[in-house]
Amino acid sequence: MNDHLHFLARHAAAGKLSRRDFMAKAAALGFSAAAAGTLLTSQAHAAEPQKGGTIRMGLQGGSTTDSLDPALSTNMVALMMIRLWGESLVELNDDGGLDGKVAESYEASADARVWTFKIREGITFSNGKSVTAEDVVKTMERHSGEDTKSGALGIMRGIKNVSADGNNVVIELESPNADLPYLLADYHLVIQPNGGMDDPTAAIGTGPYILKDVDMGVRIVAEKNPNHWGDLGYADTIELIVINDNTARVAALQSGQVDMIDRVPPRTAKLVDRAPNINVHSTSGPGHYVFIMHCDTAPFDNNDLRMALKYGINRQEMVDKVLNGYGSVGNDSPINSSYPMFTPAEQREYDPDKAMFHLKKSGHDGEILLRTSDNSFPGAPDAAALFQQSCASAGINLNVKREPNDGYWSEVWNAQPFCTSYWGGRPTQDQMFTTAYLSTADWNDTRFNNEKFDQLLLAARAELDTAKRTQMYADMGEIQRNEGGLICPMFNDFVDATSDRLGGWVENTKGQPLMNAYAPMKMWVKA
Amino acid sequence: MPLIIKLLAQRIALGLILLFLVSGLIFAGTIILPGDVAQSILGQSATPEALANLRAELGLNEPALQRYLSWLGGLVQGDLGTALTSGRDIGESISQRLSNTLFLAFWAAIVAVPLAIFLGLLAVRFRERWPDKAISGVTLASISIPEFLIGYVLMFFFGVKLGWFYPTATAFRPDAALFDKLESIALPVATLTLVVLAHMMRMTRAAILNVMQSAYIETAELKGLNGLQVIVRHALPNAIAPIVNVVMLNLAYLVVGVVVIEVVFVYPGMGQYLVDSVSKRDVPVVQACGIIFAAVYIGMNMIADIVSILSNPRLRHPK
Numbered sequence: 001m002n003d004h005l006h007f008l009a010r011h012a013a014a015g016k017l018s019r020r021d022f023m024a025k026a027a028a029l030g031f032s033a034a035a036a037g038t039l040l041t042s043q044a045h046a047a048e049p050q051k052g053g054t055i056r057m058g059l060q061g062g063s064t065t066d067s068l069d070p071a072l073s074t075n076m077v078a079l080m081m082i083r084l085w086g087e088s089l090v091e092l093n094d095d096g097g098l099d100g101k102v103a104e105s106y107e108a109s110a111d112a113r114v115w116t117f118k119i120r121e122g123i124t125f126s127n128g129k130s131v132t133a134e135d136v137v138k139t140m141e142r143h144s145g146e147d148t149k150s151g152a153l154g155i156m157r158g159i160k161n162v163s164a165d166g167n168n169v170v171i172e173l174e175s176p177n178a179d180l181p182y183l184l185a186d187y188h189l190v191i192q193p194n195g196g197m198d199d200p201t202a203a204i205g206t207g208p209y210i211l212k213d214v215d216m217g218v219r220i221v222a223e224k225n226p227n228h229w230g231d232l233g234y235a236d237t238i239e240l241i242v243i244n245d246n247t248a249r250v251a252a253l254q255s256g257q258v259d260m261i262d263r264v265p266p267r268t269a270k271l272v273d274r275a276p277n278i279n280v281h282s283t284s285g286p287g288h289y290v291f292i293m294h295c296d297t298a299p300f301d302n303n304d305l306r307m308a309l310k311y312g313i314n315r316q317e318m319v320d321k322v323l324n325g326y327g328s329v330g331n332d333s334p335i336n337s338s339y340p341m342f343t344p345a346e347q348r349e350y351d352p353d354k355a356m357f358h359l360k361k362s363g364h365d366g367e368i369l370l371r372t373s374d375n376s377f378p379g380a381p382d383a384a385a386l387f388q389q390s391c392a393s394a395g396i397n398l399n400v401k402r403e404p405n406d407g408y409w410s411e412v413w414n415a416q417p418f419c420t421s422y423w424g425g426r427p428t429q430d431q432m433f434t435t436a437y438l439s440t441a442d443w444n445d446t447r448f449n450n451e452k453f454d455q456l457l458l459a460a461r462a463e464l465d466t467a468k469r470t471q472m473y474a475d476m477g478e479i480q481r482n483e484g485g486l487i488c489p490m491f492n493d494f495v496d497a498t499s500d501r502l503g504g505w506v507e508n509t510k511g512q513p514l515m516n517a518y519a520p521m522k523m524w525v526k527a
Numbered sequence: 528m529p530l531i532i533k534l535l536a537q538r539i540a541l542g543l544i545l546l547f548l549v550s551g552l553i554f555a556g557t558i559i560l561p562g563d564v565a566q567s568i569l570g571q572s573a574t575p576e577a578l579a580n581l582r583a584e585l586g587l588n589e590p591a592l593q594r595y596l597s598w599l600g601g602l603v604q605g606d607l608g609t610a611l612t613s614g615r616d617i618g619e620s621i622s623q624r625l626s627n628t629l630f631l632a633f634w635a636a637i638v639a640v641p642l643a644i645f646l647g648l649l650a651v652r653f654r655e656r657w658p659d660k661a662i663s664g665v666t667l668a669s670i671s672i673p674e675f676l677i678g679y680v681l682m683f684f685f686g687v688k689l690g691w692f693y694p695t696a697t698a699f700r701p702d703a704a705l706f707d708k709l710e711s712i713a714l715p716v717a718t719l720t721l722v723v724l725a726h727m728m729r730m731t732r733a734a735i736l737n738v739m740q741s742a743y744i745e746t747a748e749l750k751g752l753n754g755l756q757v758i759v760r761h762a763l764p765n766a767i768a769p770i771v772n773v774v775m776l777n778l779a780y781l782v783v784g785v786v787v788i789e790v791v792f793v794y795p796g797m798g799q800y801l802v803d804s805v806s807k808r809d810v811p812v813v814q815a816c817g818i819i820f821a822a823v824y825i826g827m828n829m830i831a832d833i834v835s836i837l838s839n840p841r842l843r844h845p846k
Contacts, residue, residue, distance in 0.1 A: 064803040065612035218795040251694040
C-alpha cells in the first residue's frame with residue numbers, strides 16, 4: 001500500500017487527524033473505504049500495550065553533581081530515576097486523584113488529625129527484603145530529622161508523630177490537614193529499607209525497575225524488576241540520557257537516538273511536530289512564570305503601585321510571544337484549573353488607563369527596577385522587555401536589569417524586591433500557599449503578610465467539606481489577586497515529544513511533565 | 528650537550544613556577560565567585576544551623592591563605608580532595624572524564640594536524656592560484672563561524688537529514704569497542720577539526736612561504752627539483768619551529784577548549800564536569816579541573832618551546 005496512506009493512518013491513530021478526514025483523504029488517493037478502514041484498525045491495534053524492548057529518554061536538567069539520595073533530588077532526571085526504582089506511599093494518578101502504592105489504602109480520623117496508612121502486604125524491596133511499617137516510619141524520620149537536608153522537610157514539619165501499628169502506619173499531625181495524602185505523594189518520600197538510614201544512596205526500593213548502571217549527569221540504565229508487585233512498566237530496559245542542550249535533544253529524537261524528550265523549546269515545537277515520526281504533546285500544568293514584588297519593600301509596599309504594575313502587563317501577548325501559545329494566561333494567583341478546588345476569578349486584562357490611575361494614586365515617581373536572567377524562566381528577558389513596553393504606554397517607567405544566570409537563585413531571587421522567577425506548582429492549593437504565600441513560609445518570595453489569608457489557609461486545611469473549602473480558596477485567591485505581590489502573567493504548558501516507536505501516551509495528565517514522569521513506564525515499544 | 532639540558536631544565540622550572548602562580552589565580556578565582564559556597568550547596572531552603580555546620584565542615588572559617596596552603600599541599604602529593612556535592616574522590620571521577628576528553632582530543636588531532644599541514648603545503652605549492660584561495664577561503668570561513676553553530680549544522684545534516692552519523696555522542700561508552708566509540712564521536716571530531724584547521728593551516732603556509740624566499744630554495748629549484756619536493760624536503764624542515772608552536776597551541780585548545788563542544792554533543796568529558804561543578808559551586812572539583820587544564824596548556828607550550836629549540840641549530844649551539 002501507498003506510503004502516504006500509511007503516514008496518514010499513523011497520524012489518524014495518533015489523533016492528529018480525525019477518522020472522517022482520514023477516510024476522505026484515503027478516498028482521494030484512490031482507496032476503497034473498506035481497505036482504508038482495515039488499515040486504520042491495524043494502526044489502532046498497534047495501540048495495544050506490548051511488552052519488551054528498550055525505551056530511551058533524552059532529558060534536561062541532570063548534572064554530574066546529582067546524588068542518588070532521594071532526599072537531595074531536585075531535578076527532572078532525579079525524579080524520573082526515583083520513579084523507576086522506588087515508590088512513595090501514594091501517587092497522583094492521571095486524573096489528579098490518588099492511587100495507593102506502598103500503602104494499599106488510607107483513612108483519616110474525623111478531624112483529619114490522625115491518618116492511618118495500611119501497608120500493602122507481601123511486597124518486597126529490590127534487595128528481597130519485605131516492606132514493613134517500620135521501614136515507612138524510618139523513612140519519614142529521615143526526612144524530618146534535625147539535621148536533614150531533605151527537599152521534603154517543609155512537608156514533614158506539620159507531622160507530630162509517626163508510628164507503626166502492626167501493618168499500619170499512623171501519622172499524627174500538629175493541626176488537621178485534609179491534604180496529607182497528597183503531601184505524602186512527594187517524590188522525595190520514597191520508601192527505602194530502614195528509611196535509607198543505612199545507605200541513602202543505595203537506590204533500593206519497591207519500584208517497577210532496578211537501576212543497573214548509573215553515571216550521574218550522563219546516563220542511567222534500569223531493567224525491569226521481576227518481583228515488582230504491580231503491572232506498571234512494559235519495556236525491559238529504560239535508559240535516561242541527560243541531554244541538556246535543546247538543539248541536541250531535539251536532534252537526538254529526530255534521528256531516533258532517543259524515543260522521548262522533555263522540554264521541547266516552544267519556539268520550535270511546531271516545526272518539530274511537523275516531522276512525520278514525531279508527536280509533540282502539550283500538557284497544561286500548575287507551573288507558572290512570575291514577576292514577584294516584595295510587599296514590605298518600598299516602593300512595592302504600596303498596594304496601588306502593585307496594582308498599577310498588575311494592570312500594566314499584557315498577559316495574552318506574553319502567552320503568544322514568550323510561550324508561542326503553549327500555555328494559558330494567568331490571573332495574579334498561583335492557582336489555575338489544574339488544581340482540584342479551583343474557582344475562576346474575573347480575568348484581569350491589560351488596562352493602561354487603570355494602571356495610570358493607580359500609579360498616580362500611589363504617588364510614586366521615577367523608575368522601577370526589574371531584575372531578570374535567562375534562567376529565571378525560558379524567555380524571561382524577552383518577557384521583561386514586553387512588560388517594559390506595555391508599562392511605558394501606561395506611563396510607568398520600568399528599568400530592566402539583566403543579571404547573570406550564575407548565582408541568580410541565591411543573590412537575586414528571594415533577595416531583591418522585584419525580579420522574574422518561576423514556580424513548578426504543587427498538587428494542591430494548600431501546599432502551594434503554604435510553600436510560598438503563608439506569612440511564615442520559608443519561600444515567601446513576595447514577603448506577603450496578610451492575617452486574613454493566613455487564617456483562611458489554616459481553616460481550609462482542617463475543613464473536610466469540599467464546598468466550604470472551595471469557597472475559602474476562592475476568597476484567598478481574591479485577596480492575593482488584589483493585594484499580593486505576585487504578578488502571574490502565564491501558566492506554561494509542559495511540552496514533551498515522543499517518537500512513533502512508542503505507544504500509550506495519555507493526554508492531559510496531572511502533576512509533572514512526561515505523564516507525571518511515568519511516561520517511560522506507562523508507554524510501550526510498538527511491535 | 529649540557530647546554531641543552533640546562534635549557535630544558537630552565538624551561539621545565541619555568542613551567543612549574545607558572546603552574547604554581549596559576550594555582551594561586553585559580554584559588555583566588557573560586558573565592559571571588561559570587562555567592563557563599565555553603566549557601567550554594569544547600570540551596571535556598573538552608574537553615575542557619577546547617578549553613579554553620581557546612582562552613583565548619585568545609586573549613587571556610589579558616590583564613591584563605593591557610594586553606595590555599597593545605598589545598599596546595601594535597602595537590603603536590605597528588606590528592607585532589609573529595610567533591611562537595613557527591614562526596615566522591617575527585618581523582619577517581621576526573622580520571623575517567625579526563626581520559627574521555629583526551630580520547631576525543633586525540634582523534635581530532637589525528638585528523639586535524641596532518642590535514643592542516645598537508646593543506647598548508649598544498650596552498651604553498653599552488654600559492655596565489657585557485658587551490659590556495661579555495662583552501663584559505665574554506666578554512667577561514669570555518670574558523671569564523673562559532674563552534675557550536677558548526678556543531679548544530681553538522682548535527683542537522685549528517686545526523687538528522689542524512690542519518691550517516693549519530694547526531695549526539697550519547698551512544699559513547701568508555702568500555703565499548705574502538706570502532707563503536709569512533710562512530711559515536713564522528714561529528715564532534717569533525718567539528719573540532721573544522722575549528723582548529725584554519726589556524727594551523729595558515730601558520731604552516733606563512734612559515735613555509737617565509738622560508739621560500741631564501742637563496743637555498745632557489746638553488747634547489749635550479750637543481751631541477753619539482754615544487755612539492757622542494758617544499759617538503761627543503762622548506763618544511765626549516766619552518767618546523769613555528770609550525771610546532773601553532774600545532775601545540777591547537778592541541779592544548781583541543782583539550783581545554785572543548786567545553787562547548789562537549790556540552791553540545793553531550794560528551795561525558797572534563798568540560799561538562801567542570802560546567803556542572805561551577806554551577807553547583809563544587810569548589811574542589813572546579814579547582815582540580817582548573818589546575819589540570821592549566822597543566823595541559825603549560826605542558827603543551829613547553830613542548831613547543833623545547834622542540835623549537837632543538838630544531839634550531841642557532842639555539843642549540845649558541846655562540
